[in-house]
Amino acid sequence: MNFAEFISRAGSGRLTAGQQHRLFLMMEAGLVAQAVRHGDLVVATDATTGELDRLIEEGRRAHERLWQSNLPLAMRIAGETGRSRAVASEDLIQAACVGLAEALMRFDPRRGLKFSTYAWPAIRRRVAEELMGGDSSRPVWRRRTECAVDRREMTLTMELGRPPGDADIATDLGVDVAWVRDRRGRRGDVPIGEAWLLEQLMPRGDAAEPDEHWLTEARRQLPQLQRRIIDAHFGLGGRAVPRHRLAAELGISDRAVRRMELRALELMRDLAARHREES
Template sequence: MTRLTTFPSPSSDVDAVTRPENEPTPDTTPVLPTAPGAADTEVDQAEVDADVAEAEAVVADQAPPKEPAAPVSENRKRAERTAPLFVELASLDPEDPRRERLREILVEEHLPLVRHFARRFSNRGEPFDDLLQVGTLGLIAAIDRFDPTRGVEFLSFAVPTITGEIKRHFRDQGWSVRVPRRLQELHLSLNAAVGELAQKNGRAPNPSELAEYLGIPRSEVLEGLQVANAYRSSSLDERLSGEDDSPTLAATLGQEDAALEGVEYRESLQPLLATIPARERRILILRFFGNMTQSQIAADIGISQMHVSRLLAQTLAKLREGLLKDE
C-alpha cells in the first residue's frame, strides 16, 4: 500500500518563522503540515530533500523532479548572484534604507517559488491570491531571518518557512467549523487516497475501496468524507470566479415555486373528491376555482345561500378529516 505522508503540528511552522537563527534541517526535522491540524509526525530527511529539490527546480524554471536531485546550474547561478545580497542585508542596520531595496530584489528573485506553492495548495478551498500573499509573507520572513554565515543554502531554509505560513493559514482560516484534529488528518489522507486510486483505476473510488486502501473501517471513511462539509462555508454573494462580472452563487439557485407546494395537497385531495356527491363537488369547484361567492353559487345551483354555506362547511370538514386520517 502506498504510504501517505502526514505532517506535524502548525507549532513547527511558527518555529521556522520566528527562530532567530536558521539551522540546517536535521534528520528528525518534520515536514510542515499540508493542512490545518495535522498531527506531529516525523519523516525521513529524504522527504524534506524532495521538497527542497522541487523548489530548486521551480526557481530554475524547470519541471519539479520526482526524485531528490542536486541543484541545477541555474540554481547555482542564482545562489551565487544572491549570496552577496544576503551578506550585505545581514550587515546593514535595521534602520538602513538600503535594506528595503535589498529585500525587494531578493523577494523578486524567489517569487516563482511562492507562486509554485500557492498553486500547489490552491485546490483546497482557499483563493490563489490569498495563498500567494501569505506565502510572500513567509518568503519575507525567511529573508529577514536567514543567516548566510551558517553555511546553509537559502532554499533549504525558505521552503519550510513559506509552506509553514501557507499551512498555518489553512489551520486558522480553512475550517469554517472546528473539527477534531483526527478528522482533519483523516480528511487529508482520504483526499490523497482518492487521487491515487482515481489515477490507478481510471474512476473515482467508492468508500469500500478507500477503506481497504487505507486499512481503516468503512465507517471511518464515511465520517472523513462527511467532515469535508465543515471545511469552508461560502456566501451567496460570492462570485463563481474571480471576475467582477461573473454570476454569484445565489444566481445559480432556483426560485421558490409556490405552485409546487400545492402538488402534495392536490394529489391527496383527488381520491377524496371522488367520494363526495356531485353537487358538493360542484360547489367546491365554483367556490375555489371559479372564485364565485356563495350567493352566486346558490343562484347557479338553485338553492339558498344558507344551504350553500352549510354544504360547503360540511364538505370541507369531510375532506379535512380524510387528510388527517392519511397522515
C-alpha cells in the first residue's frame, strides 16, 4: 500500500484503548519474530518457521490498523500548525506521518499511557521541523530551541505517564520555567494536554452521531464566555484563534483566557465521562 492509499483510508476502523493495546503487543511480537526469523535475535524458542511468519504477518497488519486509526491525528496537527504558513500542505502531512511512524515504533503500551498523548509531541516536532525552513518570522536559533523543548516534552510524557508541565520540562533541561513557558506558549497548535478533545472531533465512522451529540451538549452547558473561548481555541464552527489574539479581542490577559479554558475543559471531561457511563 502506497502513501496516497494510506491517506485515503485515514481513520478507518476506529479503535478502543483496549484494541490499540492488543495491536501494539501484536506489532511488537511481529517485530521480535522478524528479528528471530532473520537471525538478528537469538533466543530459545521452539516456534516453527511457519509460526514465526504468521506472527510477522499479524504484526504487519496490526501496524497498518494502528497507522490508519491514528492518521487523522497527524493530519489535524499538520493542518492546524500549517495555517497561514508558506509551506505546502502535502509537505506538512508527510512530516506529520513521519512523526506518527516514529511514535508507533517507540511507544511502550505497558506504561499505561494513552498513545495519542505520547504521539502528539512526536508528530508536532516533525511538523515544526518542516516549518523551520519556510518560517522567517523567528530566528533559526529560536525555532531550534522550541524543537528542543518539544523533544523533551515527548520523552517526559512517556517517563511520567502524563503530559509534563512547564516546571517538569524546565527541571529536566536545567532552565528557568519562564524560558520553557515562552517557547511552549508561542506555538500555534493545540497543547498536548487537550489531545483528548481533538479525538472527539475526529471522524468516527458509525460512531460519529453519538460523539457529536455529547460534544454539542457539553458545549451547550458551558457559560457563554467559556463556550466562545473553547470554540475559538479549537476552531469549532470556524477557524482556530491563537490565545493571545483571543485575549486581545476580549480585553483580558492570556492567563485569564487559559484559566477559563481549563475550567471549560474540566467540565467537558466530566460530561464525557458521564456520557461513557450512560452508553
